[in-house]
Amino acid sequence: EITKEQRALIKAILAAYDRHQIPQDVTKKLLQEQYSAEENFLLLTEVATSQVQVLVEFTKNIPGFLSLDREDQIALLKGSAVEAMFLRSAQVLSKKMPSGHTEVLEERIRKSGMSEEFMTPMFNFYKSIGELHMTQEEQALLTTITILTPDRPYVKSHEAVERLQETMLNVLRKLCVLQHPQEPQYFARLGRLTELRTLHHYHAEMLTSWKTNDHKFTPLLCEIWDVQ
């Protein structure tokens, strides 16, 4: 039984998640013809930059986030950006989104000059997300929970973040029971997404491999990923 407050929380988070999406004119570029590794990397960089901007706006609408310490807000965004983008791109690749970007996005990621060793874990993760058949509420809440992870580097008031995350976890736990009655283990399976952490680790190496091949990132990505 979800309380009135929890229902209001879900409504607010879902509204923010739906409102803050990458603009069409950016995602549309993924459908253009050129498929060179250079072109793919440039397009992915553009989409990732737009995704970070969208993520910042979404985060500002998480109830309680703006009352956290200012520096902690930055630390949480920097620490969760990669994982939130894995979650979002996973929705696109697992055909969860009506956008016709699934095929072209996969193609561009596979051919963006990323070393092979990251492909397998990355696309295995995408596959396991697809098999979860998350509802929109669950995706929005999971992204929120990922952002509100207290043990990110440089977070000072750990407890304040932990309290917020706990509130969201309680809601998600109840929601999973309601929305997946046939699968009592569903919430536990969502927890398995801790694989996200290992992908985060791979991602740091991905960035270095791109950088060594003299790939340029945008100022926003350099700032959020501490590159250059």
Ligand SMILES: CC(C)c1onc(-c2c(Cl)cccc2Cl)c1COc1ccc(-c2ccc3c(C(=O)O)csc3c2)cc1
């Ligand atoms: C700098 C760049 C080369 C990079 O470095 N690491 C990663 C990176 C990769 Cl390659 C995989 C996972 C995470 C990251 Cl950061 C990336 C690319 O990051 C992406 C971020 C976000 C999308 C993404 C989101 C939403 C949507 C939607 C939609 O909402 O309708 C339609 S199309 C689309 C596309 C794709 C790629």
